[in-house]
Amino acid sequence: MTSRNLNFKHRVAVVGAGLTLFRRRLQETPQELAWLAAKQALEEAGLTLKDIDCVVIGSAPDAFDGVHMKGEYLAEGAGGIGKPVVRVFVGGATGVFVPIAAWWHVASGLCKRVLAVAEEKMSHAAKPHPQYVFRYIWDPIVEKPLNPNLLWIFAMEMHRYMYKCGVKKEDIALVSVKNKRNACGHPSAQLCDPNIKVEDVLNSEVLVWPVQRLDVSPVSDGAAAVVLASEEEARRITDTPVWIKGIGWTLDTTHWTNRDLAFPEYVRRAAEMAYRMAGIDNPRKQIDVAEPYDPFDYKELHHMEGLGLARKCEAPILTREGVTQRDGDLPINPSGGLLGVGNPIAAAGLMKVAEIFWQIRGEAGARQVKKPVYTGLAQAWGDLMQAGTVVVMGI
Amino acid sequence: MTKPRNPRGTPYEEAAFPVFEFPVVGKARYEYTTGQALGRFLAGLREGKILGTVCKKCGRVFVPPRIYCSYCFREVDEWVEASHEGTVVTVVASYIEATRARAAEPKIVGVIKLDVPGFSFDDHFFPGLLHYICGASDEDVKSMKLFGARVRARFKPPEERKGSITDIECFEVVRP
C-alpha cells in the first residue's frame, strides 16, 4: 500500500475509556456489562449517549454468551439505540479491531463521535466448562473429530517456539510472574498475585505440555469501552486527546497445520501496516510502552518479536534482563495483561487499548510506567493462530 | 488518580438466585457439505489414501486439500497422493479432555509434515495434518526428542473406516 494517500481527511483521537471488573462470573447480563463500560467511557469523556453518532461492537464467539446474533443483542447496552451499529469480529483479535473499525467510522467523515464497546461473558457457557466451547473453533471436518482441546494449538505453537529458539520454560514463566504482579495495580484485575514466583508457575497443574495452568489466562466476564472522536470534536472534548496514529491487521491462512508456528508472521505484517501509517521505522526505539496480547505467557514474547520490539528469539532475553518491567526501558503489559487482569476475550483486547490511553495521559496511577510515554501500542491475536491486530497511539 | 476509577460488576461464585438454565443438547445440529476437496479427501481416507491437491503455478501441495490455491487464487491443477510417512514439526502432551476434565492418560498430539513423492518442502509451507502420535510417551514430548521424528500413518482396518479423519488411528513413530 505504498501508493496510498496518507493524508487522511480526519485525524482520530481517543477521548475516554471505561472498564468493568474482570471476574470469573459476573451477575450482570451481557447488555449490562456493555452498558457499565460504555457509561464509564462516556463519563470520562464528559459526554452522554446523545453525543454519540455511531456504535462499534466487538465480541468473540456467540457460543460463550449463548446468544445467536450477539451483536444485535448487545447493541442496546452498548448504546446502539436508534443508531448505526456494527459488530466486527476477528476471533481473539477482536478487542483491538474495535478501535480499528471505529477509526474509519471517524476518518471517513461519516461519524464524528463513536462509542466502541467490547464485551464477553464466558461464564454463561457453564456446563460442562467454558473451555468446551472452543471445540467449535476447529475445522469441523478434519480436526474436530479428533476431539481436541483448544490448548492443543497453543501448546503446539509454544513448543515449536521453544524448540526453534531454545527457550526454557523458566524464561517463559517470568512473563506470567511479571503480569500477575503488575495486575495488582489494576482496579479491574481478576488475578493479582504480588508474591507469585517462577516456581509457582512451573509447579502449577500441567494441562497440555508445555502449557501449565499459570501459563494461561483465566476464563472471565467483563466489558471495555472507548470513545473516539474526530480532531475538531476531540479538541472540544478534552485538552489531552490521544491520537490513533496507526492501524493494521492481517489474517494468515486458515490452514495452520501447513505453516511454521515459530514466528507470528501475521503480527509482523499487521505491525508493518500500522507502523507505515504512523511513520515508525524503528519500533524498538519509537514505541515507549506496549500491550501485546498475552493469553499465554509465551505469546507476549512471540508477539514482541512479531511487532519488531525484539529480534527473533530475543524477547526472552529482554524479559530476563528486566527490560520489560514497568520501570524498564521497554515496559510490556504494565496493565497486567490478560494473565493478570483477566481474559474476557474481546474486552481484554480493548482493555489494552484503554491501558495505552491511560499510560499516554499519565493516568495509570500505580501502573504508570517510569519512562515518559509519547507513543504506545496495543495488539491482539486470534482465530487459528492467524489474526493480528495492531493500534499505535500517541500524543 | 488511577484509571479505571471504580470499575463495577457483581461477582458471584454459586448462583443462589433465579437463573435460567437452557440446555442446548441437539439444538444446533449441522450437516456440513464437505464439498469437492474434502469430500474426495475423506473418501481417500476410507481407501487408505492421504490425498492432496497441487497448484502448479507455485508448486505448493495442499493437505488437507482445497480446490483453490490460497496463495495464487486460482483453481488447483491436480490431485496427488501423499506418502503415509512424515516428520513431526511440533508435538504436545495433553493431560486434559476437551471438557477440561483430567484425561486418564496423556495423549500425544502433533502436526505432521507429510512426504509427497516428487516434492520437497521447507519449514514455511508444507502439507500437514493434526493428529495423534502413538508409540511415544509424554517424556519424549518433554525432552523434545519427537521434534523431527519420522512417523507413519496407522490406518484402521478397512471395514472400520467411514470416511473421516479418524480412519487414521494415529501416526506411529518409526524412527525417533
Add this chain to the structure above:
Amino acid sequence: MGVGWFGFQPEVVDFSFREMMFKAAQRAYQDAGGLDPRRDVDAFVSCQEDFWEGIAISDEFAPDPVGGAMKSVYTVTGDGLQCVGQAYMMIKSGLFDVVVVESHGKPSDVVTLGDVMYMATDPITIRPLGIENVHALAALEARAYMAKFGVSEEHLEAVVEKAHEAGAKNPRASYASPGRDRGATPVVADPLREADIAKFVDAAVVVVLASERVAREFNDAPVWVEGVWWSTEFSSLEFHDWSFPLHARMAAEGAYAQAKIADPAKEVGFAEVDNRYSFKELQHIEALKLAPRGLAKEYLLDGVFSPGGKLPVNLSGGALAEGVPFEVHGLARLSYAVGVMRGDIRAQVDKRDVAVVHSWRGIPTTTSVVAVLRV
C-alpha cells in the same frame, strides 16, 4: 466495480461453503475487469454469523477462498450490505482503494434452523417461553402493522403474487412459482401463511468496491454507491415499534442524505427491498419513503411497484422468490440491482440510473441497511 454470485439453490450439494465463496469470488474479480486479489485488493470484509456456520469464530475460514490469506481480512456479523457500509467508510477514509465484500450462507447445512434462530432471542424474557415457531414474532409485527394501517390479507396476496410473477424472470429465483395461490397455503401463525414466509437458500455473493480513481482504471461502467447507512432500533423487541420498522426508516434517511436525495419517491428508479415476510415489503416501501405510511398497499394494487410500473420494487422477486441466504440477502438485493442498472439483466423498468436497496436481518433483530446506487 464487480459482482459475482454462486448458488441460489435450495441446497448446493456439490460444493462446501468455502468452495462457494471461491466460485463467487472468481466471478466477481472477472467481472471487475480481471482483478488479482493477491495484488490489487487492500482489504476483505466477510459478513457471517457463527451459529449460521456451526463454527465458533467462523471468520477463521474467511481468507483463503477469496484470495485474502496473509492480507487484511475481517468479519462483520451482519447483513452483507453492512459490509458494504464498512467498505464504503474504509475507502472514504483514504487508507484503502479496493475492498472486497463477501458473504455466504448455507442454510441447508443447518439441521435445526428453528432452534438456532430462537437462540437469538433474549435469554431471560423470551427464551424460557419456548415459542414453537420463531416466525410467530414476525406475525406479531404483521398484525400490529396490518391493524394500524388497514392492510388486509388481500394486500399480502398481491405481494406474494407479484413476487412470484417477477421472480419467474429471474434465473436464480429457485422458489418462484407464478400463480401461487397464497390462500391455499396453510396458516403458520396468523396472519402469516406459508406463502408469506420466504424459504431459505444456499448462496454466496462477492462484491468488489473501489475508490473512484481505481474504479475507473479497471472498469468503464462502474455503479456508484452514493450512500449507505444502517440503524438498529432496540435489542429488546419489547421496546421496538411493533407496527413500523423505524430502523429501516432511519437507515433510509441516512443513505438518502448522503446521496442527496430529497424526494425518494420521485428520484429513485427502482428498489430491491427485504420481503422475507410478505408484509415486510409494504413496510419497507413505506420506511424507504417510496410511499407514504399506510399507502403502500394502495399503490401496490395500482401496480406502481410491479415490473413496468412507476417504481418497480423487487424486480427480482426478492427473498420470497429467491429465498433467504442468511447474511447474503442484502448482497443478493444489491447484485440484482447492479445487474439491472448495467443492463446485464433485462427488466421492465424505465429509470435505471438510481436504485435503492434494503436489507433487514430478520427476526428477532431490529437492524436495517439501505444503500443508494447510481450509474
Add this chain to the structure above:
Amino acid sequence: MRRVKYFPEVMEIEAYVYTAGPVGTKWLEGLREGRLMAAYCPRCNKLFLPPKMYCPYCFGEVEELRPIEPVGVVESYTVIERDFNGELLKEKRVLAFIKFPGVEGGLVHFLKTDKPRIGMKVAPKWREKRQGLVTDIEYFVEA
C-alpha cells in the same frame, strides 16, 4: 471413488446458565412471589419492561423496581398453528405482545383465549410452583 458428501456435527454444550443482572434478578424474584413489577428510571420518570440496570431511553442507571397493576392490554397477537418445520401443533397457541398502562415496553407472552383481539385486557395466570422465570406466569387470560 465416491465423495463423502456430508459430515454431521453438533455444536453444543450441555447447558447455558444465564443470569439476569442485579435488577433483573430482583424482578424475577418478584415473579417468584407472584408480583409483577417494572423498572423505574428517576430521570425520565418512566416505568419500563423488561427491566434492566440501564434505562433504554436516557442510558442512565436504574436501580428501582415498582409494582405495577398486573392488567395489560394486548397490542398484537398471533395464533400459532404450525411449528418451524411446518408440522401442525397439537394445540394452537396464542402469542401476544402485552403492554401495561403507563409502562414503556411490555411483555411477550402466551394468551389463553379462543377469541384474542387487539385491545383486550388481560391478567397473568400464575403458576402454583414458581421458580423465578417469566414462565412463572403460565399465560395471560382475559381480565
